[in-house]
Amino acid sequence: MKPAVPPLSRRILRVKSSPTVALNAKxxxxxxxxxxxxxxxVGEPDFPTPKAVVDKAIAALQAGRTKYGPAGGGAEFLxxxxxxxxxxxxxxFAPSQIVxxxxxxxxxxHIGLALINDGDEVIIPSPYWVSYPDQVVAAGGVPVFLPMPEDPAAQPLDVNALKQAATAKTVAIVLNSPSNPAGTMYDERLLHELGTFLCTTNWWIISDEIYEYMAFDHPHVSLLKLFPQLAERFILVNGLSKGAAMTGWRVGYCAGPTAVMKLVRDLQSHSSTCLPPFIEDAATxxxxxxxALLKHEVGIMKTRRDLALGLLKQMPGVKVAQPHGAFYIFIDVRPALRQAKxxxxxxxxxxKLLLEQHIALVPGxxxxxxxFLRLSYACDEATITGGLQRLAAGLSAL
Ligand SMILES: Cc1ncc(COP(=O)(O)O)c(C=O)c1O
Known part of the structure; x- marks a missing residue:
């Protein structure tokens, strides 16, 4: 008899594939x-990478920057x-505190793998970016979701709910402002309330600030700027995908305590090894x-947000609040669902909207x-106007 196939990893079997990638593919x-x-x-800016950046990569390729680089990044980039x-x-942050x-x-x-032990709880406020929970699961942790506040635009995160979610097993919290999917941003009042509470915990604070440049109404402020006393537990995450229109280049980084950075670097040395050096040169x-790189394009994004928001505010069956950042509007379609025949x-x-109206919106x-449905307005104005007409038609036909 043929021997049975050995089992797969129980831990990784709990990881789900990314639903946003699946919808985009459809x-x-x-x-x-x-x-x-x-x-x-779409979860990426529709603008091309600025030509000057592309030229740097080409020059670096021609100069032979095509070999392995140091794990965690070269000195110049750091x-x-x-x-x-x-x-x-x-x-x-000294370069040694950056990967x-x-x-x-x-x-x-890699941060998840570096910080989480089996059964550790990581608090993730809803609505959250799709990969956080599965990354926690892959590391052996347990995602603990904070319920979405009733009006996320006014209150993106409820600190009282956070206090209730805390247990002896909590080791970390993931913060994301400006946020995917809701486009919300923590204002100074929330940052103060949140920071004051986090100072009383012993958690790691993972702050994903990748949409920092897509802040339309007030500038992005990192929680660490207001609460420097969190430095020994604070890990800032950012990258060039969104703010420099470089999604395909795959450039990200983190900054935080040296001991954590060492683990993240060590893990990278055993997985992807390094960023390609010619990409690092362009990224530098x-x-x-x-x-300044995409200032003009960010202005265009803001105009699109205002256009989409204006149209949605007049649409029967939906509720929207003004998102202040990223390039998403989180549309509350519960009124339309309640009225559906x-x-x-x-x-x-x-x-149904994709098959019948040919509009792709990610389900909340x-x-x-x-x-909720997430609308990305990283597309031209004609798409916004045409597509939202179809959304109105699709909802009224329910
Ligand atoms: C909130 C958030 N964090 C992180 C990422 C990952 O970005 P990167 O392209 O640098 O891997 C994304 C991409 O969609 C995101 O929306």
């Missing part, structure tokens, strides 16, 4: 069949990140330009918030 497949799809599921954190965020890696995603994955240039949930609604279920 939308792209429809478009390939020749269907005009209004794709609001220095450029250190200078950026000082210049733009008012934060002091660069293959996108914020890999960085977050991009990070040196800071928020046949009972339908947001997963089925998203599928993917982010721990059923009853």
């Amino acid at each position: 939308a792209k497949a429809l478009a390939k069949e020749g269907v005009k799809v209004y794709n609001f599921a 220095q450029a990140i250190s200078s950026k954190l000082k210049r733009e965020n008012g934060l002091d 660069a890696g293959i996108g914020a995603k890999e960085i977050l994955f 240039y991009a990070i040196g330009q800071g928020n 046949t009972k339908i949930d947001t997963m089925a609604l998203s599928e 279920d993917a982010f721990g918030a059923p009853g």
Whole structure:
């Protein structure tokens, strides 16, 4: 008899594949069949990477920067990140307290592996970016979700709910401002309330600030700037995907306590090894330009947000609040679902809207918030106007 196939990892079997990637793939497949799809599921800026950045990479390739580089990032790149954190965020991190890696995603994955022991709880406020829970599970931890506040725009995170979610097993919390999927930002009042509470805990604080440049109404402030006493437990995560339109280049980094950075670097030395050196050279240039690199494009994003928001505010069956950052609007479709002739949930609604109206919107279920649809306005104005007309038609036909 043939021996049985050995079992798979029970831990990794609990990891689910990314639902946003799946929807985007379906939308792209429809478009390939020749269907005009209004794709609001995209999680990346639609602007090209600035030419000057591309030119740096080409020059670096031609100069032979094509071999392995040091794990965790080369000296020049780490220095450029250190200078950026000082210049733009008012934060002091020596290059030895910074690790660069293959996108914020890999960085977050390695942070999870570095900090979590089996059964440790990690608090994740809802609605959350899809990968946080699965990254915690992959590391052997248990994600503990904070319920979404009733009005996330006014109160993106409820500190009282946070206090209630804390247990003796809590080891970390993941913060994300500006946020994917809701576009919310922590204002100074919330930062103070949150920081004051976190000072009373002994948790790791993982702060994902990847949408920092997409802040439209008030500048992004890192919690660490207001609470420097958290430095020995605070890990800042950022990258060039969103703020420099460089998603495909896969450049992310983290800054934090030396002992944590060492583990993240060690893990990288056994996984991806390093960022490609020619990409690092281009990234060094991009990070040196800071928020000036895409200033014009961020202005365009803000105009799109205002356009989409204006249209949604007039649409029957939906509720929207003003998001202040990232490039998403989290549409509350619960009124439309309540009025629907046949009972339908947001997963089925998203599928129906794609098949019948050819609009791709990610169901809030993917982010721990059923009853909502996430709209990415990283697309042109004609797509926004045309697609939202279809959304109105789709909802009124329910
Ligand atoms: C909140 C958030 N964090 C991290 C990432 C990962 O970014 P990267 O492209 O650097 O891996 C994303 C990408 O969608 C995101 O939305």
